[in-house]
Amino acid sequence: MITQLIKNALIVNEGQKFTGSVLIKDGLIHEIFTGCPENIESDWKVIDATGKLLIPGVIDDQVHFRDPGMPQKGDLFTESRAAVAGGTTSFMDMPNVKPQTLTQELLEERYKLGAEKSLANYSFYMGASNTNLEEVIKTNPKNVCGIKIFMGSSTGNMLVDDIDTLSQIFEKAPLLIATHCEDTPTIDANLETYREKYGDDIPMDYHGEIRSAEACYKSSSKAIELAKKYNTRLHILHLSSGMEMELFDNKLPAKDKRITSEVCVHHLRFNDSDYAQRKARIRWNPAIKTESDQNKLWEALLDDRLDVIATDHAPHTVEEKDGNYMQAAGGGPLVQHSLVTMLEFAHKGKISLEKVIEKMCHAPADVFQVEKRGYIRKGYFADLVLLSEEEWTVNKENILYKCAWSPFEGDRFHYKVDQTFVNGQLVYNQGQIDESVRGERLTFNR
Structure with missing residues (x-):
């Protein structure tokens, strides 16, 4: 798996909001930075998230x-x-x-x-x-x-x-x-x-x-x-x-x-x-x-x-x-x-x-008691979502359910999901879905 850096996002996590960056390696959150790291390796895939929210999945x-x-x-x-x-x-x-x-x-x-x-x-x-x-x-x-x-x-x-x-x-x-x-x-x-x-x-x-x-x-x-x-x-x-x-x-x-x-x-x-x-x-x-x-x-x-x-x-x-x-x-x-x-x-x-x-x-x-999910924490699975502030309306053309309808048809929203990562894999990207990605069975700390 490629190493990815999501940089300069507004991170919302554990009751805090701050501008920061997240390094994803081997499907996990490898490091969390305040601001942007000074040294960015040439083989990292860099996603500039300036102006976007970054939240746990x-x-x-x-x-x-x-x-x-x-x-x-x-x-x-x-x-x-x-x-x-x-x-x-x-x-x-x-x-x-x-x-x-x-x-x-x-x-x-x-x-x-x-x-x-x-x-x-x-x-x-x-x-x-x-x-x-x-x-x-x-x-x-x-x-x-x-x-x-x-x-x-x-x-x-x-x-x-x-x-x-x-x-x-x-x-x-x-x-x-x-x-x-x-x-x-x-x-x-x-x-x-x-x-x-x-x-x-x-x-x-x-x-x-x-x-x-x-x-x-x-x-x-x-x-x-x-x-x-x-x-x-x-x-x-x-x-x-x-x-x-x-x-x-x-x-x-x-x-x-x-x-x-x-x-x-x-x-x-x-x-x-x-x-x-x-x-x-x-x-x-x-x-x-x-x-x-x-x-x-x-x-x-x-x-x-x-x-x-x-x-x-x-x-x-x-x-x-x-x-x-x-x-x-x-x-x-x-x-x-x-x-x-x-x-x-x-x-x-x-x-x-x-x-x-x-x-x-x-x-x-x-x-x-889900194991290593639900938070942006070092060592946790990189289940992450990037959102932009953008107005859009639910309609038949953008509904993905198999049943092809939504109770929210006609509703207008001010936030839009841009990218979704599942275990570090970019599964959803600006309307495009990588249908080859598969999630994992959840485990529990019990």
Whole structure:
């Protein structure tokens, strides 16, 4: 591998901003300089980053790249390609694929797919069900990101609703448990109420009342109760309601918490007033809720009750998203636009650049104990992103998702990803993608 010097960038890292340079050698960060080094070797490839931001690559702890089994929606190649174009260099993928990842054998098959197809670094969750406890407890904490439990009616027979099974998983899990928390009986009762009134053609803006704050709180509080009982390492995904924010505290840094939390970009960006224009394109589970919920999520993010920002990237075809309330699929593509969306909030003064990098790069590495990633540090893997301040608009021509649409179509951003490095390899460069690059399996300091 060639030695590369990124010089004179505005480095945003570990709560600081400074003009500096980074030397990349053998896929690692070899040296970090304040300013520019005096001696530049003739065989170094020099990238002049004057006027650009240099940040660690984003680590997205919750994606659905749909591989194997749902090729019409996306796959590991297409979605990792979109990810690196958006500055995401590592991802953790969910087990609700076909076949569902419920055995160690199926889990390892997915890692083989990752090695074959992914342009970004990858990890895959082991899935839990009501009947696979023995497989779950075999999971290796050193090379698997976590165990995923669907404590809500989002995904068919992966719903874990047997309290004895839940208790045993929380007691015996050898590594972090990540949960989707919504109470199914509450959702079912709410849905029946609205179907009696509207039939199948329920107005989309009632989605947040059907998959309600109460449904989320009931399930999240149950997960936290179990985690405290068994001292389980728990991470609650895609929190969406203000009510749930009272369940978390900011007394410790993310790396020292036993119970951590995640918020997704779409819950920060949208509220229920946006359903009128964007309709099912912003239908997710858990649902986008009220402006009050959105404001309380922001408050909790800024005061560190919320630890991580992720996407829950979950593409569907346009046909799968169209139709009435009962037909439209929940979920949408996000990895290409998550970083620039959060940087747009920074541009508008709602959050600092340093806080964005903390929540999207540093904290995921800390929460999951990812080995040598998430920071610009000497000896760490050179997962790096260069961005310029440049206005641009999301449109059909620049969307890279296989499903070919985005909930951000028409949105204007003031930051643009110029270059993305994965393990020191320049995988994305000014709109050009080196499709020969392959990421590595994430490992964990546990």
